[in-house]
Amino acid sequence: MNRNLFFLIFFFFKNAFAVDYVIGSGSEFKMTTNKGESADLSIYITDSSFTKLGVEYFFSAGGSFLKTEVWQQFHLGLGGSRLTLDDGYILSDDMKRPEIMNKEFIASKSDGVNVEDFFYSKSSDIEKFKIGEEKIEVPAGTLLTTHYKKANNGQIVDFWVSDKAGAIGLVKLISSGRTANQNYRIELMSLLKNVKAKINPTEAVPLTEKGKFFLRPRSK
Numbered sequence: 001m002n003r004n005l006f007f008l009i010f011f012f013f014k015n016a017f018a019v020d021y022v023i024g025s026g027s028e029f030k031m032t033t034n035k036g037e038s039a040d041l042s043i044y045i046t047d048s049s050f051t052k053l054g055v056e057y058f059f060s061a062g063g064s065f066l067k068t069e070v071w072q073q074f075h076l077g078l079g080g081s082r083l084t085l086d087d088g089y090i091l092s093d094d095m096k097r098p099e100i101m102n103k104e105f106i107a108s109k110s111d112g113v114n115v116e117d118f119f120y121s122k123s124s125d126i127e128k129f130k131i132g133e134e135k136i137e138v139p140a141g142t143l144l145t146t147h148y149k150k151a152n153n154g155q156i157v158d159f160w161v162s163d164k165a166g167a168i169g170l171v172k173l174i175s176s177g178r179t180a181n182q183n184y185r186i187e188l189m190s191l192l193k194n195v196k197a198k199i200n201p202t203e204a205v206p207l208t209e210k211g212k213f214f215l216r217p218r219s220k
Helices: 001-008 209-215
Strands: 028-033 038-048 054-062 068-079 084-092 128-139 140-154 156-159 170-177 184-192
Touching: 038 184, 084 209, 128 156, 128 170, 128 184, 140 170
Parallel strands: none
Antiparallel strands: 028 038, 028 184, 038 054, 054 068, 068 084, 128 140, 140 156, 156 170, 170 184
């Protein structure tokens, strides 16, 4: 699995200021690349208040001999008119402590789709990307969803969301375009609850070369 895929994060916020996000709730997905590589992806809530939302991502991918496990946790500010990505942390299965992501990595832009492309604080922000209502089948079952399509820098992302898909809301996502390492599919496997966060920000240390290795873009 190309490590660059690990850090293409997607989180759907519809009326984020009004939703009561339950800590420990989330979704489990299967991520598959166009090359047939696959990874398990879990996204769940770690913090929830009127001004802050914490989200943790867990990626597990295996090659011929080695299995890689990576966690990333992000804190989002909800106090303004738009969501803000305030801080982030990274932890791999061979790190002793989580590491603090430098601002350069949090704010870095890829040559395709970026996390900010999926920050919507109110319904009107996303309605212009709506394709229509569709019933689709994923491993988690058959769900009535709303289909959206968004493009950026030659990369097209189709994503399907549903109120029945728990705190995360995402049911399916397909990314395709000229950026080879951003061409993949994500499908909902199951909903999660009572998930305990792996990363404790109070234990985090400054970013090391090992952390930077995971965060740097990989070759296409």
